[in-house]
Amino acid sequence: MLRSSQLIRNKSRKISFHIHKFKTSQNECRESAVLSVHSSSSQRNLASASFSSSSGYNTSNGPIRASSINGQTASYKANGQATESDIIDFCTLVGLDIREQSETIAIKECPFCHETRGEASNQYKLGIKIDDGCYNCFRCGAKGSWKQFQEKMSTRKYQNCNHTKKNASMHSNSRKRRIHGPNSSRTERKSTAPKMPKPHLAEEYKSNLMKGSPQAKKALDYLVNERGLLVETLKKYSVGMATYQYRDTNGYVPSDSITFPWIVPAAFAEKEENIAGTPTVLRRIKARSLERKDWQRMHPSGGGLGLFGYDTIPCDAKEIIITEGEYDAMAVSQATGRPSVSLPNGTGSKLDQLMTMIEPFQKIYLWMDNDNPGQAAAKKIAAKIGITKCFIVKPTGSSAPKDANEALLMNLNLDEIINDAQLMQHENVTNFKTERAKVIEEMMNPNKYKGIGSESFPGLTNIVKGFRKGEMTIVTGPTGSGKTTFLSQLSIDFAEQDKPVLWGSFEIKNTRLMQKMMRQYHKKPYDHNEPNSLDVLNKMADNFEKLPFGFLTFHGGTHIDEVMDAMELTVKTNGVEHIIIDNLQFMLTPNPSANKFDMQDEAISKFRRFATEKNIHLILVVHPRKEKENKLDIDSIYGGAKVTQEADLVLILQSDKTKNSKYIDVRKNRYDGTLGYSNLSFDQSTLRYQEASIVGTPSGMETPINLNPVTSQPLSSTRPSMHSENESVDSPWSEMFQK
Secondary structure, three states: OOOHHHHHHOOOOOOOOOOOOOOOOOOHHHOOOOHHHHHHHOOOOOOOOOOOOOOOOEOOOEOEEEEEEOOEEEEEEOOOOOOHHHHHHHHHHOOOOEEEOOOEEEEOOOOOOOOOOOOHHHOOOEEEEOOOOOEEEOOOOOEEOHHHHHHHHOOHHHOOOHHHHHHHHHHHHHHHOOOOOOOOOOOOOOOOOOOOOOOOHHHHHHHHHOOOOHHHHHHHHHHHHHOOOOHHHHHHOOOEEEEEEEEEOOEEEEEEEEEEEEEEEHHHOOHHHOOOOOOEEEEEEEEEEOOOOOOEEEEOOOOOOOOEOHHHOOOOOOEEEEEOOHHHHHHHHHHHOOOEEEOOOHHHOOOHHHHHHHOOOOEEEEEOOOOHHHHHHHHHHHHHHOOOOEEEOOOOOOOOOOOHHHHHHOOOOHHHHHHOOEEOOOOOOOOHHHHHHHHHHHHHOHHHHOOEOOOOOHHHHHHHOOEOOOOEEEEEOOOOOOHHHHHHHHHHHHHHOOOOEEEEEOOOOHHHHHHHHHHHHHOOOOOOOOOOHHHHHHHHHHHHHOOOEEEOOOOOOOOHHHHHHHHHHHHHHHOOOEEEEEOHHHHOOOOOOOOHHHHHHHHHHHHHHHHHHHOOEEEEEOOEOOOOOOOOOHHHEOOOOHHHHHOOEEEEEEEEOOOOEEEEEEEEEOOOOOOEEEEEEEEOOOOEEEEOOOOOOOOOOOOOOOEOOOOOOEOOOOOOOOOOOOHHHHOHHHHHOOO
16 A cells, blocks of 8 residues: 555656546336446446545555555545545535535635635635536636645645644544444544435435425425426425525525425446335435525535426426526426426536436426526537437527526427527528528618718718628728828717727827817817917817727737737726728738738738627728729729628728819618618818718719629619619618707
C-alpha cells in the first residue's frame, strides 16, 4: 500500500483515469434489454474525492493524494473530481459555513476575500459546482478546480483559525462514530453505501398531503387551484407534503414544502440501493417551499439523480415527454394521458446518470420552458440523447404559453401542441412556423420597422426609410468631400432622439471631431473673438455633454479585434445602437504574409456579423479607388465586391467641383430597393449640411437618373421614375420632420 508521503514526493508521476459514466436501468420489463449496459456500468470507476484519516491507497476510488488540515487528513483524487457529499464533507472539515443549492454549494465567507464585516451582501459569493467541484467567487474573483481549492485550503494560512480547528474536530468525531470494525480506531474509510431517504418517506409525505390539516389544505389549494392539478394526478405521482429547513440570512428556518419523490424501478437501481429486493427504490426526494420559490432542497444531500414520475410509465411505452419542471410533467399527464417525467434540476440537469433510463424509448418529446434558456437546454439535451429521436415542443403564436402547466391553465389542447413538435434543426435553419408571428407583426406595422430617421436629411430618410438596427451602411466619397462632416451631423440627429452613438474616428483626433460636432449641434455661427465667447462655448459644451455619445480612443492603424472588443463591451454596458467607424482602411494593419484584399474581406465579414448578432446599426466609411472621373459608382469603392455585397445600404457623397455641387447618392438599399439622390448645400458658419431639394435631380444634371435596385444600372428612359418630385410631401418621413 502506497503511503500519502510517497505519493506527495512523486507528484511528477502522471496518473490518468478513464471515467466511465454510470448508467442505470428502467424497470423489470426492460431488464433484459439493458442487462449488458447495466452489467458494464457496474464495473465503472467513478472519479470522486475521498477524505480519510489515514493515508494510503483506496481500492474503490483509485490513487489518492493527502494533505493535512488541523490534524485531519484531506485526501483528493489525482484528477480533482468530487461528488456533492465530498464537497460538503470537506467544507465542514475545514470549518466553512455552507448553503446547499440546486447546482452549487455556496460558501458563506470566502476564505480568499477580504473581510465581509458581517454584511449579508458580501456573503455566499463563493460557489462550488456540484458536478465538477470547480469554484468561483463573484466578489474577489478567486476561481479554479476542486483540486486547487483543496490545495489552497490545506496551506498554513488557513490552519490557524480556531473555528476551523473546532469544526474539523467535530467533523472527525462524528465520522469516527460511524466507523465499524476492529481497526476503526486507527483506520477510517469512507462508506460506499449510497445516500438515500428512508423507504417509507414518500408514502408518509403523500399521506400528509391528504390528511386534511390546515397545512395540507393550504398545499392542496395551491396545487389544485393555482396549478390546476387534480387530486388523482397528485396521487399518481406520489406528491406529498413535509416541513423542511431552508437557509435564510438569519440561519435555517422551517417551511411547509411540496415533495416530489424520485422513484426508480428495481431494474434501474444500483445493487447497493436495493438490498431489500423491492420492485422500486426511493432514490431521493425533492422539496419545494410553498413560501418561497427559490427555496428548494434535495433529500438527502449527496444522493443520486432521478426523473420525477418515472415509476408512472407503463413498461410497454415507446415514447416519453420530458419537461423542465414537476408541475409541467403532471400537467401533460393529466391533459393527455401520455407518460411524462421531469428533469431533476431543470435546465441545469446532468443526464449522465439518467441516460440508461431514457435510451430505451424510441421517441422523446422535450418540453422545456418557452424562453431562451429553456430552448437552449432542449437543444443541448437533444444533442446528448440523440437528435434523430428527440422532438422539440415549442408552442407558437402571440399568446404562446411559457410551459406545459401554463398551457393547462389556459385550457389549450396539449395533445395538439405536442403533435406539432419537430426534430431539432440546425441553429442557422428556421421555418415559417417559427417566424410566422414576426412576419405578421412586420406586415401589420411596416412603419415600426422602417428605422430611425434624420431631421437634417428628410429627403435621404424618405429614400432609405430610416436607419435600422442590425444593418450595415457603407459610406464613401472622394478625399475631402465632407464624409466625416456629413456623418457627424447624422450622428447628432440620432443622439437627439436619445439613441446612444459610438464614434470611432481614426483619421482625426476625438477633440477635433468634438469641436466640429459642438458647432453643428449649436446650429448658430460661433466666433471665438466675441467678448462673451467663453460663456457661449461653455453653454454649448453643457448642452452637447447631455447627448449619449461615446468615442473610441484608438487613433491611426489599429487591429480590428481590439476595436471590436471595445465595441462589444460598449454595446453591453451603454446600450449603443449606432456605431460609426471612420474608416475601414485603418483596421487593415500591415501583414506581409496576407493579401490586403483578403484582409479587407475578413474585416468586412467581422463587422457584418457584429451588426447582425449585436443588433446595432454600423456605419463604415470606406475610401474609393482613385478615379479619373468626378462621379463615383458603386464599383468605385476600394477593395473587392464583398464590401458592397455585405452592405445593406451604400451611400456615396458625390462632389462635382466644376459645378460646385454635392449630393448623397443612394446606390444600394436592401430594405426596399428604392434609390435616389439628396442634393446638399453647406453652411460654413455652422459646419452643417442642408438639403437643397429633398429628392430628384442632382444639381448640374438635366434629368433625374433612375437606377435598377438590383443591378444599380440606369433604367430605360421609357420606364416610370422611381421617385417623383412630390413623393416626399406625402411620405410619413417628411411629415415626421415638418416643423
